Amino acid sequence: MAELIGNAIVGQSGGPTAVINRTLVGLVEAAADRPQIEAVLGARFGMEGILNEDFIRLSDESAAALKRVADTPGAALGSTRRKPNEELCLQMFEVMRKNNVRYFFYIGGNDTAEAAQIINQKSQAAGYELRCFHVPKTIDNDLRVTDHCPGYGSAAKFVASAFMGDNLDNRSLRGIKINIVMGRNAGFLTAASSLGRTRDDDGPHLIYLPERPITREQFRDDVAAVYDRFGRCVVAVSEGIVDAATPDKKTFAEIIKDALEESEYGDKQLSGSGALGDWLANYLKEELPKGTRVRADTFGYMQRSFPGVVSQVDAREAREVAHKAVEFATAANVDGSVVIKRVSTGAAYAVEYDRTDLANVARDTKCLPDEFIAEDGNDVTDAFRDYALPLVGDLPHIGYLEGMRK
């Protein structure tokens, strides 16, 4: 393919993260270094901004503004969950042609990669020369090919920190505490709840992942056993846990939603974000000895948006994947997605970057591998800790009274 010269469009798509703006700023920085890219146009609200010709000239932003934006959670350009079809693609190519756009960088997860893939295919079919790159971000860490995803380390740090605090809260006022963590199909973020444990009796004492279906009775028995042993129990539950007792392996969230919708009383009004945690807590209250203190919290959007809780490794890599995307798209003149390869583990943690085809990242996702899940299915392994700790970096330091050690 001939070398392309023109403007670039950058967009953000899907749920925001703590570091998605570092990727945005990284793209602007790297593009400034490349003769093939003239100006960088930021599309407001992802592909909506292309369709509406609603751009911000990112090349005109001051270095000071970009520095502040890089440190800010949320998608600075605005985001979207809309998917392109052929008609929308043709509309977008019209706008791109008008604005002399030859490079398209789309920051997001698997749905965003699929959107980039569709735009890429349609541009080829339409004979509109365009380099399409997907730049990875997702707190779910579920993209294929790559070792891990920018956005995960910071969200994992938030979840690990929250469980460290909640474990101390549960030591103070004992009882059973359930926390629902994001990640509908992959357990990576729920697994991160384990990373702050330092003592044998630290919570979370049980970790339930979407990869391991359970029955409610198993869940109850597991919790009761921990409660008997420690007088308290902190439980991490993925929002996507699956009921092993249903023939079609429905998620608990779906079962609760269906039950409420069937309810004559119209209590479908309650099938909201807190329903899974509340249902599990109330199930335990009914099944365990009367008066057992059981509480549930659902972490919600804070996991992806809390300012100031950022992994330094994650922040660095979120910028670096952007630099690589620009490099691949211009120097190598190819389409694709950026992948991170871990080349050294543990304290010597180091990565390299590579390119893969959009088809390898689009749509389908990956799960937590078996080696990261403990045999009983209700905890993670040391292999997971070795994998995740370098991505998360420093965690808060916790102090105990020496007299409490006994």
Add this chain to the structure above:
Amino acid sequence: MAELIGNAIVGQSGGPTAVINRTLVGLVEAAADRPQIEAVLGARFGMEGILNEDFIRLSDESAAALKRVADTPGAALGSTRRKPNEELCLQMFEVMRKNNVRYFFYIGGNDTAEAAQIINQKSQAAGYELRCFHVPKTIDNDLRVTDHCPGYGSAAKFVASAFMGDNLDNRSLRGIKINIVMGRNAGFLTAASSLGRTRDDDGPHLIYLPERPITREQFRDDVAAVYDRFGRCVVAVSEGIVDAATPDKKTFAEIIKDALEESEYGDKQLSGSGALGDWLANYLKEELPKGTRVRADTFGYMQRSFPGVVSQVDAREAREVAHKAVEFATAANVDGSVVIKRVSTGAAYAVEYDRTDLANVARDTKCLPDEFIAEDGNDVTDAFRDYALPLVGDLPHIGYLEGMRK
């Protein structure tokens, strides 16, 4: 009263905070300086520890351990919500006599102050000479007499930060977002959601407090008006908001709970912590145009336990109230509670400390004063910001693209 010489018991009671251990460490530091206090015994799980003679000798803790504990959220000694009665008091005096205890410091909120008051009264009645001091802590900020309470500044910083992040999340993916904040009877913590706003269109756009009953229809109309104006709406709702439409001014949380318990389907299982937020979100979904994106999160225990999110002013004062409690109890040889008096406002913020009788702090609490609540009842005033900002200190810095300013 004659000067008393003997050991001191320290206990923590009620919900933990991010800085309650600073108060604990402050008591140990100050006691070390006082000839009247020989050893400091930490009662594990508050009065339970006294009843069970379950103590940690805090005077034997290393300075390094105390330094780490001061930086750690949660109640390092463990906490309790149990209240004393005459019989329990007599049992406790037995243990105190045996351990030569003449000073009792109880760290907590209004219930803890009441417990201290009961113990104080019963010790006088029993002729057991004991100095009883309540040392204030509560994220609710609802203690009477004092200007504000240790624990509030840090929890308020967490809530303000969380709303800053969530406002950015809501800018990225637009819609209506409801966040439920702790504080059953007093709106101080919910009001803190406002502290991170810097732009005219920053959320929370609406703030609902327990002090101002509303109807669901008012709530809906307020949200719809903001949504019409900005295309999005972030709402802060206290867990204790009251339904103005009920004759006896029930809280929404009570109404939802009652409705579920009456439901044949047994959906009382869902009357948990997420129910209020979910109910409000689903109510809006039904009332507003179909397809309107509405979400709710309930902040939960993170507000009081998240490690690392600490107000420096709050941390300093949490230590200082302990020093003052020891000073009053030994030098002045009186019972009571420590109160903070603000002597200078704004950037020159400064406080002094004073003593008040236990009866003035025990049991009854205070609400957000009228001057802190906006006329429409759905926001706070500048007077609240002036009051709360010095307690919270630095908040995260947020950057925007210059092109987005337009």
